[in-house]
Amino acid sequence: MTAPASQVDPFDLVIFGGTGDLAVRKLLPALYHRYADGQIQPGSRLIGVARDTLSQADYHTRVRAALAKAQGEDLPEDVLQGFLKLVSYHALDARKDDGWSQFAAAMQPDSDRVCVFYLATSPEIFIPICERLREHGLNHGKVRVVVEKPIGRDLKSAAAINDAVGRCFAEQQTFRIDHYLGKETVQNLVALRFGNALFEPLWNAGHIDHVQITVAETIGVEWRAGFYDGAGALRDMVQNHLLQLLCLVAMEPPASLAPDAIRDEKLKVLRALKPINESNAAQCSVRGQYRAGASNGGAVPGYLEEIARPESRTETFVALKAELGNWRWAGVPFYLRTGKRLPERVSEIVITFRAIPHSIFGEHAGPISPNKLVLRLQPDEGVKLWLMNKYPGPGGLRLRRVALDMSFAEAFGVRNPDAYERLLMDVVRGNPTLFMRRDEVEAAWAWADPILQAWEASNEAPKSYTAGTWGPSAAVALIERDGRTWHEDAP
Ligand code: BG6
Numbered sequence: 001m002t003a004p005a006s007q008v009d010p011f012d013l014v015i016f017g018g019t020g021d022l023a024v025r026k027l028l029p030a031l032y033h034r035y036a037d038g039q040i041q042p043g044s045r046l047i048g049v050a051r052d053t054l055s056q057a058d059y060h061t062r063v064r065a066a067l068a069k070a071q072g073e074d075l076p077e078d079v080l081q082g083f084l085k086l087v088s089y090h091a092l093d094a095r096k097d098d099g100w101s102q103f104a105a106a107m108q109p110d111s112d113r114v115c116v117f118y119l120a121t122s123p124e125i126f127i128p129i130c131e132r133l134r135e136h137g138l139n140h141g142k143v144r145v146v147v148e149k150p151i152g153r154d155l156k157s158a159a160a161i162n163d164a165v166g167r168c169f170a171e172q173q174t175f176r177i178d179h180y181l182g183k184e185t186v187q188n189l190v191a192l193r194f195g196n197a198l199f200e201p202l203w204n205a206g207h208i209d210h211v212q213i214t215v216a217e218t219i220g221v222e223w224r225a226g227f228y229d230g231a232g233a234l235r236d237m238v239q240n241h242l243l244q245l246l247c248l249v250a251m252e253p254p255a256s257l258a259p260d261a262i263r264d265e266k267l268k269v270l271r272a273l274k275p276i277n278e279s280n281a282a283q284c285s286v287r288g289q290y291r292a293g294a295s296n297g298g299a300v301p302g303y304l305e306e307i308a309r310p311e312s313r314t315e316t317f318v319a320l321k322a323e324l325g326n327w328r329w330a331g332v333p334f335y336l337r338t339g340k341r342l343p344e345r346v347s348e349i350v351i352t353f354r355a356i357p358h359s360i361f362g363e364h365a366g367p368i369s370p371n372k373l374v375l376r377l378q379p380d381e382g383v384k385l386w387l388m389n390k391y392p393g394p395g396g397l398r399l400r401r402v403a404l405d406m407s408f409a410e411a412f413g414v415r416n417p418d419a420y421e422r423l424l425m426d427v428v429r430g431n432p433t434l435f436m437r438r439d440e441v442e443a444a445w446a447w448a449d450p451i452l453q454a455w456e457a458s459n460e461a462p463k464s465y466t467a468g469t470w471g472p473s474a475a476v477a478l479i480e481r482d483g484r485t486w487h488e489d490a491p
Helices: 021-036 056-071 077-084 100-107 123-135 155-168 184-194 222-231 233-250 259-272 303-307 408-412 419-429 438-458 473-480
Strands: 012-016 045-050 087-091 115-119 143-147 174-176 208-216 285-291 293-295 298-300 317-322 334-339 346-353 372-378 382-390 399-407 463-466
Touching: 012 021, 021 045, 021 056, 021 077, 021 419, 056 077, 056 087, 115 123, 115 419, 123 143, 123 155, 143 155, 143 419, 155 438, 174 438, 184 233, 184 372, 184 382, 184 408, 184 419, 208 233, 222 233, 222 303, 233 259, 233 317, 233 334, 233 346, 233 438, 259 438, 285 303, 285 438, 285 473, 317 473, 334 473, 382 408, 399 408
Parallel strands: 012 045, 012 115, 045 087, 115 143, 143 174, 208 334, 285 463
Antiparallel strands: 208 346, 285 317, 293 298, 317 334, 346 372, 372 382, 382 399
16 A cells, blocks of 8 residues: 545546556556556546457556556455446557548547546657647646657757647647656655754755765666667766756755756756866766676676677766856765676765864764765665764763664555656646656756767767776776765665
């Protein structure tokens, strides 16, 4: 069980790419949970759309298999049957004109009912789908369209997609998803910062030494070699997920939780990022690519073997030193790091406070580490506050770093919902707070583009790292040059 959630009125949700990986691995399990928890009511319609010729029974078999994989044992037959009653399949080739009239007729557009079109397809067909939805009269009052990342591969292509979607749907109808914003701990960052009086007075350059944001994965590129090799870690992870996390850490307190109040503040952060370009990319950025090594207890091939393109220069790891040019954060580096085939799967934000100005303890007390606030997004979601404490017992006053440790699972005793559960229901309810506005996406590209251009201009290959290590040694040097180290979760 998750915390109780209010029911939503029956709605229609169409997933373009209904047989694809995102639909099967994430969207359908998320919808199942919302149904099992009573939030989605009977009468709603969940319609998978894809090119494959499948019967309803075939599609149900696929959905059942996907849910069994996601849920394991915990899939009560009666709940599953109830859920499958909502699910149907419609074969349609989004690139061709054929079949759209039948699809439109089957949809029976109803202007009083919320209808969500989820574009879980490759971005090349976003535009044809939007245009056909409009041509066939499927854009009525309560229609919303969800666009998955990647939105473009640079500022120009992102603007072209935004323009084209914008010709068919208004900005208020457009939900650009970044699933990191649906993660519980990410939303908890807002609760922690603005629901407690404790942190905000210290949340600035006067008290914070630096911030680290790490999103590490153990997996390689899996089945996505084609997409990934054309993108790389900066486009796949930094331009969206890591920058969104940075925005939530760095933004000014919004006046309210109103969608634009938060998004306006995030936009100001993106616009305050100092440029990384040809003049400073060598000092402020490191790109890496994994070679053969070990991961998850077994030997794994290198990236080039995995994608079978020996000449590829695509980065699978990025470390950056970002800075914000504003009063609150002047001089406070934000070190960002993400990569595939790293030693463990961990996503966390570490806020390191400044050292104490003067120590009253003698040498025998041991070193005094600065306080750190660690927000762990995954796995074991929770918050740790590292403090100095007296080591118990006689024998002189010795100090030791200890963490005040709050695990969300233990504190609340509820299942942490997957990010997509929250985000899908927000689309249905029409709440865009956790979705990226057009100007945010474009501001993030405007910062990322010069980094990509600087790498291109340098003509250097990414630095190699062994799979199962924390990236190239240059990433350690990036932070150690400044007299700091990457956070390790140990006393
Ligand atoms: C996606 C990226 O957006 O996020 C993937 O395209 C990455 O490359 C994934 O693996 C990570 O998401 P999560 O929720 O598993 O951290």
